[in-house]
Amino acid sequence: xxTLCLDKSALKAVDEYWEYRRIVGDDDGGKLFTPEQYEEYKxxxxxxxxxxxxxxxxxxxxxxxxxLIGPETQCFCTHRYKQHKxxxxxxxxxxxxxxxxxVRGCHCSAYQYVPKIGPTPVRCxxxxxxxxxxxxxxxxxxxxxxxxxxxSYTCGCGQPSSAHLTLVETKLEREARGRPVGRDVPYxxxxxxxxxxxxxxxxxxxxxxxxxxxxxDGCQQRCSASKINQASTKVSSSxxxxxxxxxxxxxxxxxxxxxxxxxxxxxxxxSGRDLI
Numbered sequence: 357x358x359t360l361c362l363d364k365s366a367l368k369a370v371d372e373y374w375e376y377r378r379i380v381g382d383d384d385g386g387k388l389f390t391p392e393q394y395e396e397y398k399x400x401x402x403x404x405x406x407x408x409x410x411x412x413x414x415x416x417x418x419x420x421x422x423x424l425i426g427p428e429t430q431c432f433c434t435h436r437y438k439q440h441k442x443x444x445x446x447x448x449x450x451x452x453x454x455x456x457x458x459v460r461g462c463h464c465s466a467y468q469y470v471p472k473i474g475p476t477p478v479r480c481x482x483x484x485x486x487x488x489x490x491x492x493x494x495x496x497x498x499x500x501x502x503x504x505x506x507x508s509y510t511c512g513c514g515q516p517s518s519a520h521l522t523l524v525e526t527k528l529e530r531e532a533r534g535r536p537v538g539r540d541v542p543y544x545x546x547x548x549x550x551x552x553x554x555x556x557x558x559x560x561x562x563x564x565x566x567x568x569x570x571x572x573d574g575c576q577q578r579c580s581a582s583k584i585n586q587a588s589t590k591v592s593s594s595x596x597x598x599x600x601x602x603x604x605x606x607x608x609x610x611x612x613x614x615x616x617x618x619x620x621x622x623x624x625x626x627s628g629r630d631l632i
Contacts, residue, residue: 378427381438381544382458398542401443406540408447410455411530412437412547413523414469415558416515421535422558424548425469425522430477432505433457433464433491438545440467453524457491464491469522471509478509478517512559 362370380389380397389397412425423429427438440455447453457464470477470486477486482502489495495505509517527537538550548554553561 378543381427383544402542404445405443405542405544408444409527409540409546410442410444410447410453411525411527411535411537412455412467412469413525414471414520415523416513416519417521417523419515420513420558421548422511422513422520423469423471424550424554424558425467426547426549426554427543427545429469429547431457431464432468432470432486432489432495433459433462434487435459435462435464437467437547440464440545442545442547447526455524462491465493467522467524471507471511471517471520473509478507480505481508512557 376388376394379402380394383397383401413421414423414425415421425437427436429437431437431440435457439459440457442455452466454466456466472478479485480489480497480502482497482500484497484499484502486495486505488499489497489502489505494503496502497505507517511517511520525533530537536550
């Protein structure tokens with residue numbers, strides 16, 4: 357296996373490239389922007405991206421969010437979220453918000469998440485996979501007479517897949533529901549990701565509602581409480597050990613002060629005579 361060694365300047369270039377790719381995505385058409393074009397792109401796109409960010413989640417209405425969608429999360433059409441339209445100069449007023457796929461030749465009219473079991477998407481009741489169905493609205497099966505994709509899969513939250521929906525909402529709409537919105541970031545197609553816990557399934561993460569500051573404060577409080585508990589445990593152990601040592605010393609003193617405690621027994625005297 358060949359080993360590649362990169363100096364600091366090369367590592368910096370790699371970091372800058374990934375920063376560029378996360379900001380620009382596929383908007384450069386596969387040809388890197390010049391430094392001037394890159395700065396112009398950031399100047400024009402980033403303010404509206406931060407203002408009109410869309411949060412995408414999959415879950416049961418009124419329940420927990422079972423999956424928070426990120427840039428690499430696949431749609432029913434098998435293309436990723438970042439390959440759908442996610443940037444708007446003006447967010448459409450109609451609901452639900454439809455985010456069509458931008459891959460040439462794909463007929464997907466709206467991003468729709470499909471649960472997975474490991475790396476494999478769940479199957480329809482007709483036993484065929486999502487890619488065996490049309491990506492168009494009704495999702496008719498290409499291999500049988502199935503009238504549309506319907507899975508018998510039960511989510512980790514305990515609800516059937518049919519009770520879930522893919523929700524696309526603005527920052528104001530998400531805040532009104534008491535859900536975390538995270539910090540403003542310049543990256544494209546961040547969807548519902550607001551932190552590392554967003555990568556977990558909802559029933560595992562159970563991310564608390566409220567602002568990031570409230571969650572950080574809660575974390576600090578838990579850390580402080582843990583340190584206090586550890587200190588209390590150490591103090592209690594020291595006191596306990598001290599008391600035990602004192603008790604042993606008193607017992608030894610009492611035994612030595614007792615009459616005849618240092619006098620040999622009759623058996624010890626007989627044993628001594630035999631040796632003589």
